[in-house]
Amino acid sequence: MKAMVLNRLVSLHENKTPLELVTLPAPIPGEHELLLKVTVCGVCHTELDEIEGRTPPPWLPVVLGHQVVGTVEAMGKQASRFQAGDRVGVAWIHSSCGQCHYCRAGDDNLCPDFRATGRDVNGGYAEYMTVPEDFAYPIPAVFTDAEAAPLLCAGAIGYRSLKLTGLKDGENLGLTGFGASAHLVLMMARQRYPHSDIFVFARSPGEREFARELGAAWAGDTEEDPPEKLACMIDTTPVWKPIVEALKNLQPGGRLVINAIRKEDVDKSSLLELDYPTHLWMEKEIKSVANVSRTDVSEFLELAASIPIKPKFQEYPLEQANQALVELKERKIRGAKVLRVAAN
Numbered sequence: 001m002k003a004m005v006l007n008r009l010v011s012l013h014e015n016k017t018p019l020e021l022v023t024l025p026a027p028i029p030g031e032h033e034l035l036l037k038v039t040v041c042g043v044c045h046t047e048l049d050e051i052e053g054r055t056p057p058p059w060l061p062v063v064l065g066h067q068v069v070g071t072v073e074a075m076g077k078q079a080s081r082f083q084a085g086d087r088v089g090v091a092w093i094h095s096s097c098g099q100c101h102y103c104r105a106g107d108d109n110l111c112p113d114f115r116a117t118g119r120d121v122n123g124g125y126a127e128y129m130t131v132p133e134d135f136a137y138p139i140p141a142v143f144t145d146a147e148a149a150p151l152l153c154a155g156a157i158g159y160r161s162l163k164l165t166g167l168k169d170g171e172n173l174g175l176t177g178f179g180a181s182a183h184l185v186l187m188m189a190r191q192r193y194p195h196s197d198i199f200v201f202a203r204s205p206g207e208r209e210f211a212r213e214l215g216a217a218w219a220g221d222t223e224e225d226p227p228e229k230l231a232c233m234i235d236t237t238p239v240w241k242p243i244v245e246a247l248k249n250l251q252p253g254g255r256l257v258i259n260a261i262r263k264e265d266v267d268k269s270s271l272l273e274l275d276y277p278t279h280l281w282m283e284k285e286i287k288s289v290a291n292v293s294r295t296d297v298s299e300f301l302e303l304a305a306s307i308p309i310k311p312k313f314q315e316y317p318l319e320q321a322n323q324a325l326v327e328l329k330e331r332k333i334r335g336a337k338v339l340r341v342a343a344n
Contacts, residue, residue: 001026003126004321005061009053012329017322018051019064019125026128033130034082035074036090041124042067042149043316043324043337044180045238046092046261050119051325054262057119065339066092066117067152068124068131069145079133087145088136091152091297094121095132109160109291116291125321127341137297140305150311150336151304154180155188156292159300161234161259162189164287169193171231174249176201176222176242178211179328180311180336181259185234187309190215199226201242203331210312210334225249234259241270244279252282259289313338 004019012018029035047064049055068090072082082088096103096111103111117123117131139148158181167173173189175182178200186198197217201224202208208219218226222242229251235242235258246256274280303309312335316324324337 001127002318003063004318005063006051006057007061009051009056011052012048012326016326018325019321021319024126027122027130029074029076029079029130031076031078032132032134033076034072034079034088034133034136036068036070036088036129036131037073038068038070038124038127038129038341039343040069040145040149040341041065041339042153042180043321043328043339044153045328046153047118047325048238048329049262054264055119062119063122063124063126063129064118065124065126066090066119067149067154068117068129069139069148069152070124070129073128075133081133082136087139089139089148089152089301090117090124090129090131090136091156092116092292093135093294093297095135106295107293109293109296114291124341125318125339135294137301140301142305142308143310146313146315146338146340147310149338150180150184150313151301151309152297153292154336155184155304155309155311156297156300157181157259157289158185158234159188159303160292160296161185161257161289162192164257164289165232165234165255167193167196167232170195172197172199172228174199174201174226174230174233174246175211176233176235176246177237178202178207179236179333182234182236183210183214183335184309184311186211186214186216187307188303191307197228199228199230201245204333206334230254232257236260238262238264239267241267244270244273247274247279247284247286250284253284255285255287257287257289311336315340
């Protein structure tokens with residue numbers, strides 16, 4: 001099978017072709033696994049964190065990609081949830097232990113044995129991959145493959161982030177950074193909280209214009225002051241400056257939810273600008289998001305289909321994965337990015 005493989009950790013500033021197109025043997029599913037023929041795979045900022053070593057794979061080479069849509073090609077002897085030809089998706093959560101108190105409580109995203117698709121096991125930047133059947137999700141018929149792919153991470157993690165804000169209808173919500181995840185959060189929030197105004201902070205004029213097109217009440221630069229203080233904010237950026245700015249814009253008792261696997265060090269010195277009375281006082285809260293649970297993915301797919309939420313995306317052939325990653329690094333974003341691996 002064809003696959004785009006990461007052989008070593010690199011800086012994308014120095015190496016703009018971190019992945020190599022190779023031919024690998026197709027994987028064989030275990031007893032409780034599915035073999036998927038991949039049709040599309042979304043491109044996520046977490047792949048940049050893997051390539052540049054902020055959340056490094058435990059071994060190399062590895063096939064990246066964790067927003068996967070494909071069809072069931074074969075099943076292990078004990079797999080019975082799906083049939084050959086079924087269309088399913090795979091998210092960042094590839095497996096968990098199923099036994100610890102986090103798993104029993106439905107918080108398998110916090111399991112100490114959490115394994116990530118495309119990091120701890122080979123992912124979807126390839127023609128075939130395997131996944132435990134309990135960690136595969138039926139794709140609602142309302143979505144094309146390319147529309148569904150961003151929902152499996154950008155959408156699901158945005159859904160978890162929005163839940164963690166504790167937002168009530170009528171309260172102001174802020175989004176800092178406006179890429180694949182935030183644009184889906186905006187769509188979702190407008191549906192679920194129709195009386196809430198949504199304020200978007202983004203460096204790029206194009207991203208701010210895109211936010212207004214999708215219904216943002218206001219859109220400004222990361223360091224601009226919004227016309228009103230915000231009850232909750234969600235940060236989807238890879239850097240630190242937006243964290244400081246977001247805390248400044250929260251109202252008393254407000255909550256900042258940080259939706260990031262890792263943060264880059266490029267502007268870590270911005271944390272020295274923290275001023276206790278300005279940024280942290282008055283019972284403001286900071287909460288991080290850790291991965292996604294199976295429940296998050298299932299619930300969000302059902303919600304997205306009922307609205308429906310249709311992500312905006314740019315499509316690239318598998319062989320152009322490096323181009324898509326570099327554009328993501330350089331913030332050339334309008335919605336999500338999706339790799340086309342096979343024809344529908």
